[in-house]
Amino acid sequence: MDFNGSDTIPGPRTEDHLPQSTQAAAKIVIVGGFGVGKTTMVGSVSEIRPLTTEETMTEAGIGVDDNYGSDTKTATTVAMDFGRIRITEQLVLYLFGTPGQERFWFLWNGLFEGALGAVVLLDTRRLEVSFDVMGRLEERGVPFVVAVNTFPDGPRYSVEDLRAALDLPPEVPIVECDARRRASSRDVLMTLMRFLHSLALSGSLT
DSSP states (O other), rough: OOGGSOOOOSSSSOSSEEEEEEEOOEEEEESSSTTSSSHHHHHHSSSOOOOOOOOEGGGGGGTTTTTTTTTTTTEEEOOEEEEEESSSSEEEEEEEEEESSSSGGGGGHHHHOOOOOEEEOOOGGGGHHHHHHHHHHHHHHOOEEEEEEETSSSOOOOOOHHHHHHHTTTTTEEEEEEOOOOOHHHHHHHHHHHHHHEEEEEEOOO
């Protein structure tokens, strides 16, 4: 999903320094397979100019990378994406987007370190890619929500069917989103924060 078609924040983005009202900050990771929209989500929702580590895709990746649905994709994340958003006057989220190609997944452990929670971006054309992604989060004990990024040619499934296909417990939220749209991406983050709050109240969040 191309970031060039994403929402842009009116006027200049905020300065890199934190607002004086900030009292708490949390690290959130945006994970998923190749081309599901992680860079797009971080870029659309970040209040600061996002940091990306994209490199031009070359023929060297043919037969190595999963380039499904990437006919118009010319660059790919090789380390991480980084952005920041204020959820309230007191709370700031630091967003870390992970690389999608499996050959870069060794970087994920470092990105997961210290993460309060995660967003798993899902492409319904490639549901199978999400199994390893969610498995790695579960191994590290990182709570997550699932956000279905709506691609025009992607099949549509009910939440119940997706939950069954992904073998997710009923408490894990599944929401639809358009990663190009700032409001939609922010709604996903709010869903994650509400989920983390419920876990904290139940004593499940350590």
